[in-house]
Amino acid sequence: MNPLTNPTASGVDNVLIYIFGSSLLLLAGITIVMIWFVIRYRRSKNPEPTSDVEGNLWLEITWTVLPTLIVLTMFWYGWVNYLGLRDVPEGAFEVRATGRMWSWQFEYENGRTSSKLYVPAGKPIKVILNSTDVLHSFFMPAFRIKRDTVPGIETYVWFQAPEVGSYDIFCTEYCGTGHADMITSAEILSPEEFTAWYSEKTTAQTVPRGRQLLEEQGCLGCHSFDGSSSIAPTFGKLKGVKREISTEGQKKEITIDTDYLRRAIRTPEVDLVEGFPPIMPAYGDEISESDLDEIINYLLEGDTGPVLDGNKLLEENGCFGCHSTDGSALVGPSFKGLKDRTTEVKRDGTELQLKVDADYLRRAIRQPNKEIVEDYPAIMPAANHLSDEEIDAIIKTLLKGADQQ
Ligand code: HEC
Numbered sequence: 001m002n003p004l005t006n007p008t009a010s011g012v013d014n015v016l017i018y019i020f021g022s023s024l025l026l027l028a029g030i031t032i033v034m035i036w037f038v039i040r041y042r043r044s045k046n047p048e049p050t051s052d053v054e055g056n057l058w059l060e061i062t063w064t065v066l067p068t069l070i071v072l073t074m075f076w077y078g079w080v081n082y083l084g085l086r087d088v089p090e091g092a093f094e095v096r097a098t099g100r101m102w103s104w105q106f107e108y109e110n111g112r113t114s115s116k117l118y119v120p121a122g123k124p125i126k127v128i129l130n131s132t133d134v135l136h137s138f139f140m141p142a143f144r145i146k147r148d149t150v151p152g153i154e155t156y157v158w159f160q161a162p163e164v165g166s167y168d169i170f171c172t173e174y175c176g177t178g179h180a181d182m183i184t185s186a187e188i189l190s191p192e193e194f195t196a197w198y199s200e201k202t203t204a205q206t207v208p209r210g211r212q213l214l215e216e217q218g219c220l221g222c223h224s225f226d227g228s229s230s231i232a233p234t235f236g237k238l239k240g241v242k243r244e245i246s247t248e249g250q251k252k253e254i255t256i257d258t259d260y261l262r263r264a265i266r267t268p269e270v271d272l273v274e275g276f277p278p279i280m281p282a283y284g285d286e287i288s289e290s291d292l293d294e295i296i297n298y299l300l301e302g303d304t305g306p307v308l309d310g311n312k313l314l315e316e317n318g319c320f321g322c323h324s325t326d327g328s329a330l331v332g333p334s335f336k337g338l339k340d341r342t343t344e345v346k347r348d349g350t351e352l353q354l355k356v357d358a359d360y361l362r363r364a365i366r367q368p369n370k371e372i373v374e375d376y377p378a379i380m381p382a383a384n385h386l387s388d389e390e391i392d393a394i395i396k397t398l399l400k401g402a403d404q405q
């Protein structure tokens with residue numbers, strides 16, 4: 001197959017042009033003959049009938065057989081191209097698309113998930129369709145493919161993008177309040193870009209914030225984690241580590257804790273680590289208090305590897321389809337200010353006032369229909385596919401304040 005074509009679109013377009021074109025020709029032909037007859041045989045010109053034709057067998061056969069053939073070719077051409085839409089070329093790359101109220105989720109063979117469809121250009125793509133709740137319909141206008149997704153039934157579409165680009169994906173089956181939000185895109189990447197994207201660990205994993213700050217603030221210009229820099233003390237798991245320091249010329253041994261690290265960063269000239277020159281600049285306003293806490297935590301605990309990014313998890317799992325971060329109520333309550341909220345819920349018909357904490361949030365996500373928030377419908381889907389670590393990361397983010405990009 002030529003990678004520079006859009007096979008599904010050209011197939012559908014050709015059928016459309018053929019049917020529309022032949023209809024147009026017939027319309028024009030019949031209209032012209034009709035007008036000509038009206039003028040040529042009008043009564044004022046021919047007061048008396050000029051001929052009395054009984055019939056014409058050959059003419060009748062022609063005008064029966066010819067239109068039948070035209071209609072049959074329309075059917076044939078349409079059928080062949082329909083089969084083209086259903087026959088997925090061999091070696092197609094498979095992606096599962098799940099429709100749910102009110103977002104699409106894409107899942108790849110290696111387990112990666114995303115809220116946009118990422119695929120390589122020039123390769124046939126098979127999209128396996130499913131729905132978790134109600135009828136949705138997967139529609140990619142640029143590729144002329146559209147198919148309903150039905151809970152419990154697996155269907156599919158396929159397409160091939162000739163080149164790199166971004167194309168709309170819609171839901172075209174009215175599925176409730178948030179129907180219009182079920183818009184996303186297919187991001188067609190070059191094969192190299194796609195391979196890179198596909199082999200990234202998972203989008204929900206990121207470098208911890210503390211590590212990012214150390215890099216952004218230039219701390220790693222002097223400090224290292226592996227002892228490779230001798231200008232400044234090596235970072236690592238610093239919690240409980242003993243230090244020889246001198247404060248105003250007085251030597252003493254201390255155990256590293258939060259307060260010590262805070263002083264070491266805000267006022268490095270106060271406590272000097274033995275054996276190092278007093279060259280560390282003091283960091284004031286450029287590091288906010290909350291960023292400083294992140295740095296300190298990171299230094300105390302050391303590098304524990306990539307962490308799960310709660311915001312990305314919320315995004316990828318379609319939580320933002322029903323929950324806002326700006327205080328506005330969508331289908332569900334807003335995530336804004338969750339931490340300081342007392343929420344009114346109904347449990348087994350009894351009304352309760354609950355303080356929002358990690359335990360409550362865990363229940364709200366794992367078993368959303370046990371405690372229903374007042375004034376909201378009990379339609380939140382249980383997030384059964386999320387691991388405990390993922391739920392923990394989400395809860396942490398919700399308590400800190402989720403932030404939808
Ligand atoms: C210009 C080089 C330089 C830069 C940039 C620098 N440091 Fe330092 N840092 C030092 C030196 C030298 C010491 C040891 C002397 C002292 O205590 O001031 C030190 C000490 C420390 C200590 C105490 C470490 C221990 O093991 O007791 C901490 C914590 C620290 N730095 C954090 C930071 C952070 C966080 C940043 C970035 C915001 C940073 N440093 C940027 C040079 C630097």
Ligand code: HEC
Binds near residue numbers: 102368372383
């Ligand atoms: C189909 C819409 C929908 C989706 C998708 C959805 N929720 Fe909800 N959520 C709701 C509704 C409606 C409520 C309120 C009724 C209830 O408690 O079940 C709710 C309640 C909550 C609450 C309790 C809020 C409070 O103010 O007490 C939390 C926490 C929550 N959802 C988190 C999530 C997370 C995390 C996800 C993604 C994994 C998610 N939701 C996905 C609709 C949704």
Ligand SMILES: [Cu+2]
Binds near residue numbers: 099136137171174179
């Ligand atoms: Cu839908």
